[in-house]
Amino acid sequence: MQILVVSPRVAPGLLTLSAWDALRAAASVRAAELDDPHVEAIVSAGIAVEATLDATSNAVPAYQPDAVWIAPIGDVGWAQQVATDLMDDDSTRVEIIFGSYDQPGSRLLDLVEVMDQLRTRCPWTQQQTHASLSHFLLEEVYETLESLDSGDTDHLREELGDLLMQVVFHARIAAESEGWDIDTVAEGIVAKLIYRNPHVFGDETVTSADEVDARWQELKAVEKKRDSPLDGIPAHMPALALADKVLGRIGEVAVDGADFGSRLLVLVREARAAGVNAEEALRKAVHALL
Structure with missing residues (x-):
């Protein structure tokens, strides 16, 4: 006896060859519900499917050596439990076969x-x-x-x-x-990642993470076509993060630390030089006091 498990995230009818072979060779094919799209696709392929017990029932399918049971769609736990309940001695053999698989991100x-x-x-x-x-x-x-x-x-x-x-x-x-919609959002970020990483998706060669970052910024500038290096910086960012972002765009600039604001800006510049994110550093220091 075999129990077929298919994914609800895969188009109905897209089954593995082993799944179709098992369905065609079975003496009988049974399913909890006939109105499921996967079951309908199997029926449309010319394979008779008999509706039996309700998927919500606690009853265990009767053991039939040459039968294929279609598990409630995507319910691997149901299939495993039924297989465990039926294989109570050496006279029964139950195999779980997967007709389709979830891909990463499904x-x-x-x-x-x-x-x-x-x-x-x-x-x-x-x-x-x-x-x-x-x-x-x-x-x-x-x-x-x-x-x-x-x-x-x-x-x-x-x-x-x-x-x-x-x-x-x-x-x-x-x-x-x-x-x-969400597909447009995903399409946009995929295109951006491919465009800004030619060392992965193209034929460019890099030797360090710094080169990757520099090339990213160069391609970003070409893509955005901004008139000023400060264009596109969100004005409502937290002050330290905003200072870090601005200094990163304009590079070295003289800062007179005469007042508190300027002194903080000097600290942000020192943090950048040391490879420290000022916003994160201050947040962690404050959390240490809590």
């Missing part, structure tokens, strides 16, 4: 689908706009930074998920009236 499709459902059916989610979500985005950024500072990777994983949700949320709002 769970992002689940997030997009969940957000679509929320935007369609949740009153609160329906009311949100780019503006109403702005403070949530900022909070998630700071919480992600806090998790980085803590060194707690489980916390970081959680906060990255919350931050990713904000990205998908804004893209879903834009899809309704602004002419772009």
Whole structure:
């Protein structure tokens, strides 16, 4: 007996050769539900599928040596539990076969689908706009930074998920009236990464990380076509981060440390020279006091 597991994130009917061979050779093919797109594709291919027990039932499928059971779509746990329950002695043999596999990043499709459902059916989610979500985005950024500072990777994983949700949320709002969506967002960053890394995706050669950064900045300047090296710097960045960004764009500049602001600017310049991010350094120092 074989149990077939397929991914809900793969187009119906795109099964491995071993899966099709097993389905065609089976004395009978059974599934919990016939209206699943994968099952419908199998039926459309000329293979008879019999609907049996409900996927939510606790009943165990009866053992049939030449049968193929199609697990509830994507439910590997169900398949493993059934196989364990049936293989209670040496007279039964149950094999789990995978008809399709998730590729890396496939769970992002689940997030997009969940957000679509929320935007369609949740009153609160329906009311949100780019503006109403702005403070949530900022909070998630700071919480992600806090998790980085803590060194707690489980916390970081959680906060990255919350931050990713904000990205998908804004893209879903834009899809309704602004002419772009999450695929457009992904397409843009993919194109940017390929363009600005010719040492990976082209035939250029680099020998150090500094060369990579310099080439990135050069290509960015060509791409952006800015009139001033200060163009594009967000004015609302935290002051130390803003100072670091400005000094990075304009290079060496004389700073008179006569007042507190200028003295802080001198410290930021010294931090840059030492390879230290002033914003992060101050944040960690403050957190040490908490």
